[in-house]
Amino acid sequence: MMAIVIGVGVLLLIIVLMYNSLVNKKNQVENSFSTIDAMLKKRYDLIPNLVNTVKAYMKHEKDTLTEITALRAKAISGEVSDSEKIELENKIAGKVSGIMVAVENYPDLKANTNFLQLQGAWTEAEEQISAARRAYNAMVTDYNNAVQMIPTNILASMMSYKKKDWFEIPDMERKNISAKDLFNA
Amino acid sequence: MMENIKSFDELYETVLVHEIEKQEEQRKSFKKRFLIILFATYSLIILSAFIFDPIFFPKEDQGRVMIYVWVAILSILPFVFFFRRFSKSFTKVYKDNVIQKLVHFVDNDLSYNAVGGFPKSQYLRSELFNRTPDKYKAEDLVEGKVGQTHICFSEVKSEYKTKSGSGKDRKTEWHTIFEGIFFEADFNKDFSTKTFILPDYLERTLGFLGKKLQSFNVGRPPLVKLEDPEFEKYFVVYGEDQVEARYILSTSLMKRLTDFAKKRKLPVYISFVGNSVFIAIYEIKNLFEPRIFRTNLNKELILEYYNMLELVIGLVEDLNLNNRIWAGSKMESGT
Numbered sequence: 001m002m003a004i005v006i007g008v009g010v011l012l013l014i015i016v017l018m019y020n021s022l023v024n025k026k027n028q029v030e031n032s033f034s035t036i037d038a039m040l041k042k043r044y045d046l047i048p049n050l051v052n053t054v055k056a057y058m059k060h061e062k063d064t065l066t067e068i069t070a071l072r073a074k075a076i077s078g079e080v081s082d083s084e085k086i087e088l089e090n091k092i093a094g095k096v097s098g099i100m101v102a103v104e105n106y107p108d109l110k111a112n113t114n115f116l117q118l119q120g121a122w123t124e125a126e127e128q129i130s131a132a133r134r135a136y137n138a139m140v141t142d143y144n145n146a147v148q149m150i151p152t153n154i155l156a157s158m159m160s161y162k163k164k165d166w167f168e169i170p171d172m173e174r175k176n177i178s179a180k181d182l183f184n185a
Numbered sequence: 186m187m188e189n190i191k192s193f194d195e196l197y198e199t200v201l202v203h204e205i206e207k208q209e210e211q212r213k214s215f216k217k218r219f220l221i222i223l224f225a226t227y228s229l230i231i232l233s234a235f236i237f238d239p240i241f242f243p244k245e246d247q248g249r250v251m252i253y254v255w256v257a258i259l260s261i262l263p264f265v266f267f268f269r270r271f272s273k274s275f276t277k278v279y280k281d282n283v284i285q286k287l288v289h290f291v292d293n294d295l296s297y298n299a300v301g302g303f304p305k306s307q308y309l310r311s312e313l314f315n316r317t318p319d320k321y322k323a324e325d326l327v328e329g330k331v332g333q334t335h336i337c338f339s340e341v342k343s344e345y346k347t348k349s350g351s352g353k354d355r356k357t358e359w360h361t362i363f364e365g366i367f368f369e370a371d372f373n374k375d376f377s378t379k380t381f382i383l384p385d386y387l388e389r390t391l392g393f394l395g396k397k398l399q400s401f402n403v404g405r406p407p408l409v410k411l412e413d414p415e416f417e418k419y420f421v422v423y424g425e426d427q428v429e430a431r432y433i434l435s436t437s438l439m440k441r442l443t444d445f446a447k448k449r450k451l452p453v454y455i456s457f458v459g460n461s462v463f464i465a466i467y468e469i470k471n472l473f474e475p476r477i478f479r480t481n482l483n484k485e486l487i488l489e490y491y492n493m494l495e496l497v498i499g500l501v502e503d504l505n506l507n508n509r510i511w512a513g514s515k516m517e518s519g520t
Binding site: 032035039124127128130131132134135137138139141142 | 374409410411412427428429430431432435
């Protein structure tokens with residue numbers, strides 16, 4: 001009799017621990033997604049300044065600049081879903097990196113201290129976003145492992161926890177990296 | 186004349202050999218005198234033992250063995266004293282000439298101080314080793330700027346003691362915490378939390394189970410799991426902030442650190458604290474020292490010192506620390 005009571009007690013304890021670890025992992029995923037969000041906001045804050053500084057010099061990129069401003073306005077409006085947000089984000093990143101490349105054609109702008117500062121801040125924000133994205137992916141991997149592996153998968157399916165997707169690095173950014181490598185080679 | 190020298194071989198042949206030769210004469214004559222006097226003293230002791238033994242100890246006496254032991258021990262002391270005195274002045278001249286030139290050859294902007302050492306306060310600030318040292322020794326300080334990056338490193342040996350037993354059996358034992366080169370550089374990114382990168386023994390030996398055990402660490406912030414499998418084979422990372430740890434450890438830096446760890450057989454410890462990167466490189470040999478009883482005209486020996494200097498100073502290049510678009514140099518004012 002005693003053995004059964006102890007057995008049930010231990011089993012219950014294990015279930016509670018498994019449950020808590022699953023909830024913990026899910027919260028970590030959500031938490032790290034909000035970190036990405038915060039980092040993105042930080043970068044959005046740079047855009048108006050960047051556009052204003054660049055506008056005075058750049059003659060051929062007017063359309064791109066207007067587009068960037070519009071995309072930013074949409075992104076911070078708060079009416080977009082998470083997946084739309086990622087899509088907008090990728091578009092903005094692509095357009096701005098285009099601007100950063102185009103700067104090469106404007107020597108005056110390249111020498112502007114204000115612009116250099118903004119460029120530095122932009123690079124830093126990029127690195128932070130990439131760090132946040134990697135942190136998010138690590139949390140998702142952790143969570144997915146728990147959801148798919150025995151024995152936590154049994155509990156996870158009862159709690160209807162599902163496998164989550166990684167924050168993919170957009171193709172465009174990958175291309176940028178490879179283009180750079182090509183020039184260096 | 187240093188400017189025109191291209192390679193280590195050239196430096197050794199044209200500059201260092203002459204510097205060492207200047208001291209060789211002195212070293213040889215000391216060695217000769219030292220060994221002659223040592224030999225003479227002990228011959229005298231042994232001889233007088235044979236002559237005076239029957240006079241002082243006419244009877245069989247156990248006590249006299251002790252007396253001989255004491256005489257032998259006490260007569261060593263003046264030799265230790267003379268050796269130390271010579272070694273100290275000899276080492277100073279050697280370091281000021283040979284090691285100094287070696288450092289300047291690797292980087293002319295760096296300063297070398299033979300008696301200076303890596304500050305204990307910074308050693309403690311790095312938090313690389315949890316145990317507070319009872320003894321801290323540091324020498325051969327190199328400091329200065331490599332490009333835009335301020336660096337500082339020296340040989341460090343830190344130890345702690347344990348006491349066991351009580352009364353007459355009371356024993357104090359010294360244990361090494363760290364010995365090798367301790368390095369600090371200002372890092373090219375701003376950060377406010379602490380990140381520790383320690384050599385990974387568990388995961389290499391125990392695999393998945395080791396990883397599980399790592400998360401139950403004591404005295405370290407939470408485990409940071411990184412996505413580079415090769416890096417994870419060599420290191421385990423603990424960080425106060427998951428995102429900032431990854432901000433510091435960009436994919437390229439992970440690759441660079443892995444490459445660095447591969448160059449070394451002994452473990453490497455790294456921490457990021459207060460905008461500085463601290464790197465502790467284990468090394469058992471006492472580097473940058475001259476030899477007294479053997480010739481210093483040994484290219485291999487100097488090459489070993491040179492290689493270590495280049496390895497450590499090369500960290501700035503290896504870790505791409507000069508690539509700073511945003512962060513300035515912080516060590517100048519603070520430390």
